[in-house]
Amino acid sequence: MATAKPAKADSKKTDRKEQRKALQLEFARLQRQLLETDVSLIVLLDGWESSGKGRLMRDLVRRLDPRYYEASVIDPPTADETKNVLLWRFWRAIPRRGRIAVLNHSWYSELLNDLSVSPSEREQQLKAFRDFEKTLRNDGMVVIKFFLQQSKRDMKTNIKKLKKDPDRRFLVSERDEKQLADYDDYAKHFASILDECDAGGYGWTIIESSKKKPDAAAALTHVLQALGTKLQAEPDKKPEAPDKKTKSARPVSSLDLDEKLSREEYDRLKKPLQEEAGDLLYRMYTRQKAAVLAFEGTDAAGKGGAIRRLVADMDPRGYDIATTAAPDATERQYNHLWRFMRDMPQNGKLTVFDRSWYGRVLVERIESLTPESRWLQGYDEINAFEHHLVSEGRLVLKFLIVIDKDEQKRRFDARAEDPDKTHKLTDEDWRNREKFDQYLDAMDDMVVRTSTDEAPWIVIPGTDKRYARIAVLQAFVRQARDWLEKDEKAAQKAGRDKKRNKKAKKKK
Amino acid sequence: MATAKPAKADSKKTDRKEQRKALQLEFARLQRQLLETDVSLIVLLDGWESSGKGRLMRDLVRRLDPRYYEASVIDPPTADETKNVLLWRFWRAIPRRGRIAVLNHSWYSELLNDLSVSPSEREQQLKAFRDFEKTLRNDGMVVIKFFLQQSKRDMKTNIKKLKKDPDRRFLVSERDEKQLADYDDYAKHFASILDECDAGGYGWTIIESSKKKPDAAAALTHVLQALGTKLQAEPDKKPEAPDKKTKSARPVSSLDLDEKLSREEYDRLKKPLQEEAGDLLYRMYTRQKAAVLAFEGTDAAGKGGAIRRLVADMDPRGYDIATTAAPDATERQYNHLWRFMRDMPQNGKLTVFDRSWYGRVLVERIESLTPESRWLQGYDEINAFEHHLVSEGRLVLKFLIVIDKDEQKRRFDARAEDPDKTHKLTDEDWRNREKFDQYLDAMDDMVVRTSTDEAPWIVIPGTDKRYARIAVLQAFVRQARDWLEKDEKAAQKAGRDKKRNKKAKKKK
Structure with missing residues (x-):
């Protein structure tokens, strides 16, 4: 000092x-x-x-x-x-x-x-x-x-x-x-x-x-x-860039996208999962535990639909859906993580981020909106950010829904034809589409560098919407339940220890 | 219903x-x-x-x-x-x-x-x-x-x-x-x-x-x-515009701007006033009372200097200076009063607004940034807004510092020459200057329509900076002291009444 x-x-x-x-x-x-x-x-x-x-x-x-x-x-x-x-x-x-x-x-x-x-x-x-x-x-x-x-x-x-x-x-x-x-x-x-x-x-x-x-x-x-x-001062040394030649793990681009679920199976599975998700949210409130869910995926991958099915039976007073657009003038005046902190859930609540802080290493990287040295630092910054959330008792789940280029084309065409969906399709979407392969590359790097034990990526094939929606529900229900049960057990153990200590003191 | x-x-x-x-x-x-x-x-x-x-x-x-x-x-x-x-x-x-x-x-x-x-x-x-x-x-x-x-x-x-x-x-x-x-x-x-x-x-x-x-x-x-x-629906009927012909009260454009204060007088008066202002802020905290001060005036009228002298002896933990620029993209998405609510002081605190919610009936009116029917509604909206602050126990003081066109020219020229002040002078300032008379007109209307018993305008001649600064300090000290004393008396009376009631009960 x-x-x-x-x-x-x-x-x-x-x-x-x-x-x-x-x-x-x-x-x-x-x-x-x-x-x-x-x-x-x-x-x-x-x-x-x-x-x-x-x-x-x-x-x-x-x-x-x-x-x-x-x-x-x-x-x-x-x-x-x-x-x-x-x-x-x-x-x-x-x-x-x-x-x-x-x-x-x-x-x-x-x-x-x-x-x-x-x-x-x-x-x-x-x-x-x-x-x-x-x-x-x-x-x-x-x-x-x-x-x-x-x-x-x-x-x-x-x-x-x-x-x-x-x-x-x-x-x-x-x-x-x-x-x-x-x-x-x-x-x-x-x-x-x-x-x-x-x-x-x-x-x-x-x-x-x-x-x-x-x-x-x-x-x-x-x-x-x-x-x-x-x-x-000179700028700091640039962190190491992902090396394309030696890159072996391609968790996203090598994913099997053919997973399917029949309509009957979907109908049978959906409702009980949604009800359990709703119950889990109430349990989170009772235990004052908070959860952070991030959804990523290319345009038309089905993020919105999956989120809507996930929260369908949840009490709207218990969750927020935070939608991430390009940062506005004020938000650009701060560190890229700043604006996400605003929507972080209080104890007992859930926030679903529809697109998230991964923009730094996806769109900002691909569109060159951020210098390479900065988005490369993003991986570590994001890991530290999520580590903080987890160490403060948050459940952090990250869903990546993946479709291929052909499926995206089919969905864009369908949107163009449906008067209730055509608003979802913009010129921007078509421009992004040209960079589809670059996004896959960036997603590979992202999953490799930011999937941690405490905040793992859940990568889900999205060709079949029903399959993807059920996969999201199942992953949420399983992980949230385990996490809450662990918390309940810890609380019970703490209660027992306290009792035992009291008894021991009395004996003395 | x-x-x-x-x-x-x-x-x-x-x-x-x-x-x-x-x-x-x-x-x-x-x-x-x-x-x-x-x-x-x-x-x-x-x-x-x-x-x-x-x-x-x-x-x-x-x-x-x-x-x-x-x-x-x-x-x-x-x-x-x-x-x-x-x-x-x-x-x-x-x-x-x-x-x-x-x-x-x-x-x-x-x-x-x-x-x-x-x-x-x-x-x-x-x-x-x-x-x-x-x-x-x-x-x-x-x-x-x-x-x-x-x-x-x-x-x-x-x-x-x-x-x-x-x-x-x-x-x-x-x-x-x-x-x-x-x-x-x-x-x-x-x-x-x-x-x-x-x-x-x-x-x-x-x-x-x-x-x-x-x-x-x-x-x-x-x-x-x-x-x-x-x-x-059709838009609502337009409220009545200020009528120039019948307008008799011209509290701003008819102000005597020749008030002066000698350097000696200024030095003698300033310090005790600043110290009392500092003490009053502590008293506000102790009594958990909050105050809202708004400063308006043409460019170079001396708002910033007056504010700095006002808070010189105040504990920075007790006040905030909120500076009002043109609303950003996000702020424009809300009612014009929305962004000011963000900086409203909590109990025990003071906020000084350097320019304020009066932008609606000043710059927005003059630059036609808002349709006439909307800024005309602004007067009532502002009165209701301030009434709410007062009825919630806030002290609301509004200072308007006035200079004439020649004095503004002198100050602009002085700023252009001083390397430490030239940054304060922009092209915008020169453009605004051309509308000096329109601003005076708008200020006349503003004072007439929004000076209320509970939230009066304090109009101060600003040709002599020393005079204006002391006038601001004096007005603040007097009004804040009266307001706190009234509050203290009310609290004492409430205390006595309580005692008396207790006694009366005991007797029974």
Whole structure:
């Protein structure tokens, strides 16, 4: 970890003031440069409570143009926020391209304040944060983390002073008092987490806040240096491209597409599966478990029809269908994963994504909408993103429905003739069709690189619509049931252990 | 109020099924027509609990294209939601142009479930709902409200059945049990609110849900009829335009712009005002009161500078500066007020809008971005919008900073020469300048039509920047202080009354 130091160490007060003013003007100039270069900056303030984060925030943004920065307040998560995955609210707080966000707490905040966190939980969270920051940096965001250090004596003084002031008393929270009471424990805990961050190469910059006011000049100097470096920096090394020659696994293009199901068989199987799917959704609610389903496939593969049959007997209050179109102007101002976080289900809910975050390695790759170096990074970003969802207890299922080029032609022709379906067919579809083989290639790479044990791809032949629909229902029902049963068993075991512990205690 | 009846009353089950299928195909066709005509539809389902809202929702949306509808779940407000104004979460749930939203509860829901609501509170809420619906309709949205009626016996049966099913048991909430226990009281309460809505011309359509399943065919028929009518309807009569000849009040163009303040006076006054503004923000937090400040003025009038001086000593965690640019593609898909609701402050916070919802009657009027009939409706919509904020306990202050054409020229020239300010000057600014007089006219109309007792305009001469900045600070400090003191007194009185009541009770 680094310690931020002001550029010059002038001792006279007026000099310091002049110097800070100059730094702030320089910062304001850099803000305009950010806008031109589309580089964004996120500044995280964390550290001891009552150490002056509010004042530092004010000093940092003092001369900035308010149109292009946001000072966000991150408090302990509210009841609503805890219903989603850990990083959900931070995904929503990141700045657009070219902009600045200053957060008064970071994603580390709850971990820093949890003295009794288990080693595995701590490791899991730190990994999530590392992955998140890597994804942000891949996009050209500069992430700066300041940790406000404070001695026990200063903390005591600050808290005492605040409590005397009736208008500021509320700034002293239970958290402040706890940190002061167990100062040494917290100091050790903070230091060990900061050490680990440092070792992982994603360290913090320490700001000494011991003179009551945290040193804004030091912070500003550090931000300016980091930004200056970034704005001149070379792009990162490109990740390895999928190699066509050595590619052996072709899970999509080598799929047997002849699977069929008779009308009778379909009618017999469908209803019980739909009813069970409906029941499973209610069970998910009861157990407060959330699921994320992504559907991919070429145009006319039958995604929409399969989704409609999947949710037919589900209570609409329990699920959402999020349809993914090309990103709009606002959405393009963020990391490609940002807009999907918006629709992530709360505990107890299901979201079905009709097309998903795989656009990055499908359409964006094929249409050259994203430079190769960036969509290649997409595979890792997506794996990390899904890992986060799974480690937060989500069921993640990804369905890929596959048809061949001839079948697509037949379906396009049928759509063209049916007045109720012709709206589904656009010029765009015909253009995409010309790239059918490229899509198959990209899907092969996608499945190979992102089918993981925790979030596997379910690849389904779609020539026969009935077959595909039943396959989707069956896969969902089986996986959701197993996942819920596992959760129920774990809950029962936890209940039994608790009882046993109680008994054991009584005996003593 | 109307009762929804199916188009035909066929008795055979298969006929009914066929008929519903036909209706749903028709509904799907209308969905596509909506997209073409940019008309949106919001369907509210409300009524007795356990009366089958979930099932009706599912039946309504069954054949729709999921890309263009949203089924939204409205539960009792969460802790986060109650921190904002009553209609905040409903503003966020309205559909885009051309789309359909189905809500499982309406903005009436909390009122319907509050048996002990006072007449004045009830009147206030109903007025807010009427205003809201009017604003939505002005934009061409079709608002359809279904009330699910249910007999006591059926309610009992439904609840009993649900409670037997371990997966569905959670659907029976405390609210269900209360409605059943006090069925007659609720029935009376519901009926009286429905009557009042009816008398106000914004009635509900009753769906009989007595045969356990609410009649989706009846609901569909009603929606189709209402939409058909709307899609062929003539636009509403245009509201009255401001009449230039008879216009006597010219609060903006007749303002004395020569007010000045010396540098010494400015330095003497500024700091204490800024410190009090900072203190007032903390007091707002302590009392959980929220404030909304809007700044308007021609280009270079000095809004940004005044805002920066106003918040200089405020804790950035307590306020947000929301800067208003031209609406983006997504924002244009909603009512003009929609995007401002997003930044409305929670209890205890302050939002400063740098330009605001007055764009409708300023730039949109002058640049003919909105038809005259629509921006003329804007005055009433804005008054109703601000009335809602005030009646929900918000302080609403609107600052208009005025300079003349010559002063603007001087400032543009100065900006062009200063390397740190030249970015603030665009071609757009010079183009706007040509319409300076039109802006003055529009500001006159705006102030006359939207300066209300509860949300007055504060019109400030801006030729002398120092004068304007102090005027803004003084107005904020005075008004915020009065408002907080009034609130504190009311709280003290309430406390005394409570004590007295307790004492009186003890004596008895």
